[in-house]
Amino acid sequence: MEDLLQKQGLKRTKLRMALLGYLFNSKHAQSYLDIKNALGEQVDKSTLYRNLGAFEEAGLIHRINDQSGMAKYAFGALHDHGNAHAHFVCESCETVYCIENANSSKINVPEGFKTKNVQTIIKGTCAAC
Amino acid sequence: MEDLLQKQGLKRTKLRMALLGYLFNSKHAQSYLDIKNALGEQVDKSTLYRNLGAFEEAGLIHRINDQSGMAKYAFGALHDHGNAHAHFVCESCETVYCIENANSSKINVPEGFKTKNVQTIIKGTCAAC
DNA sequence: AATGTAAATGCAACTAAGTTGCATTTACAA
DNA sequence: TTGTAAATGCAACTTAGTTGCATTTACATT
Structure with missing residues (x-):
């Protein structure tokens, strides 16, 4: 699991492990707020957003824009890559x-x-x- | 054309006519900024947004969220209503x-x-x- | 184990899309 | 012509997401 991070050249920080684990175990897509509430109030906004961006770029997760004006994120290493x-x-x-x-x-x-x-x-x- | 407004119980104001005409004549979906630039700098932000909202609710136009984080609008009275x-x-x-x-x-x-x-x-x- | 360094973090300040409250104006029906 | 509900214009607000920068940390190298 955490090997995924290393494989993508991402350092295994505490937040990243928790974030990836949380998304992996989530049945549905999660918004920034969902994630923040789950991981604890103290997590930093920009760090979280930067990691979501990094994960997305690495193909570990994907971002969904459901017209609500608030992006949601889901674990996606197992899903179809880049297609439908x-x-x-x-x-x-x-x-x-x-x-x-x-x-x-x-x-x-x-x-x-x-x-x-x-x-x-x-x-x-x-x-x- | 402008009858569409009356038909939906929307008053035919100058801005609404211009807005509807502009979207009608646009080949592609337009963002708020596209529209503002087209109609003139002086158009009011909230009025424009409110009208886009009203038009959408009336089914005259539809809103597209292309993951760019910026909604785009297209004339849509002729398109499929509410389906794919x-x-x-x-x-x-x-x-x-x-x-x-x-x-x-x-x-x-x-x-x-x-x-x-x-x-x-x-x-x-x-x-x- | 000690160390060097690029990457990651935390914080605060910023950006920009979209909204809201309210006083003024206008379309349109009576 | 007039009354009124709807529309406008303005300013102030909200909030998701970003950026710059100083500090800290993971991890590779010796």
């Missing part, structure tokens, strides 16, 4: 679920357009609501 | 294109989940770049 990715946003409880096998394969882009990456946001109501 | 909608974001020129017929129909959500609305962001390179 779908997220379900519950309009009632605001939970963001990662949808694994959403065949959003057939997307027709106009002539001359090159698709690199597809992100789908599905809005609706989740099973819990 | 895809947008192509060019990573080079940042232009946001509305993709009309993207059959992202087959999306498998888990048991008990109810899909209401699907927004797809396709990232890549556009024909112009």
